[in-house]
Amino acid sequence: MKSDVYRLVTVDDGKSDTAAIIKVLSEMASGRLKSDIRLLNYYHELPVSYGAAINAMENDSVELAIHEHQAVIIKNDNITLIKSKHFHNELAVHCYAAYVNVPKKKVILHNFAYAQVRAERRESVRVKVNGRLPVLFSCENMKIEGTMVDISGSGLSVLSAVVPAISDEQAGGLSFTLVGKSLEVPGSFVRVVSHDGAGYICIFKMNLDRMSDNVVSKFIYERQVEIIQELKEGLIAV
Numbered sequence: 001m002k003s004d005v006y007r008l009v010t011v012d013d014g015k016s017d018t019a020a021i022i023k024v025l026s027e028m029a030s031g032r033l034k035s036d037i038r039l040l041n042y043y044h045e046l047p048v049s050y051g052a053a054i055n056a057m058e059n060d061s062v063e064l065a066i067h068e069h070q071a072v073i074i075k076n077d078n079i080t081l082i083k084s085k086h087f088h089n090e091l092a093v094h095c096y097a098a099y100v101n102v103p104k105k106k107v108i109l110h111n112f113a114y115a116q117v118r119a120e121r122r123e124s125v126r127v128k129v130n131g132r133l134p135v136l137f138s139c140e141n142m143k144i145e146g147t148m149v150d151i152s153g154s155g156l157s158v159l160s161a162v163v164p165a166i167s168d169e170q171a172g173g174l175s176f177t178l179v180g181k182s183l184e185v186p187g188s189f190v191r192v193v194s195h196d197g198a199g200y201i202c203i204f205k206m207n208l209d210r211m212s213d214n215v216v217s218k219f220i221y222e223r224q225v226e227i228i229q230e231l232k233e234g235l236i237a238v
Helices: 014-030 068-077 210-237
Strands: 006-008 038-043 046-051 053-058 061-065 079-083 092-101 106-117 134-139 142-151 155-160 171-178 181-194 200-206
Touching: 006 092, 014 053, 014 106, 038 068, 038 210, 046 068, 046 210, 068 079, 068 092, 068 106, 068 210, 079 106, 134 155, 134 181, 142 171, 142 200, 142 210, 171 210, 181 210
Parallel strands: none
Antiparallel strands: 006 106, 038 046, 038 079, 053 061, 061 106, 079 092, 092 106, 134 142, 134 171, 142 155, 155 200, 171 181, 181 200
16 A cells, blocks of 8 residues: 555554554454454555454464455455554554455465554545556646546546656646547646655646536446456456
8 A cells, every 4th residue: 555545643652552543453352352353454445445354463463363365465465454442532543454364365474563544534436557558748838748647526647757847736638538439538746755756746626617527437337347246357357
């Protein structure tokens, strides 16, 4: 999961925070607190969240019985977020997987830290794009060209090799094709971030009319179906 999905949060200090998290997990394991654990991962930007049951606690780790889809993603990412109303201020807990068994639907998690889930603030569902979809942003005498990285009903991000000097909130037009439909939609530049030394990710807002909204919604739905199918195929491959 990327840094735009979550950020780590320190409440007291690292050691105290970990101890507080382990205490909550231990009390749920013993039945002193009602267990309400859900795990959260983002797979191709799509949130995947299922309930989980505590099998055992051992020192600074917890063994959970989890959903098979969650197991596939954790095996790939090696991390997950634990959600529970019992954690401090209902923060999530970021942790690493010490062991994952997909067929047995079991995981052992450790290295706990509080986290704030930034992705939960998103206005609409976002999906990562598969393949190369060209995008052109035009404003005044300036153009930004690249390939689509992800898209939601309110914006998209583009991987570009070169980004000209451009101000935030610069208005312009976005041109791209989805599900066989060529779209020309008004939009605005939000910000740019470096992409691991391999170009730049440019983030744009979109103002969709009814027709373009229908096209984008159809694409997002079809991509969601593909992502779920990829998860199922991942289970078959295990």
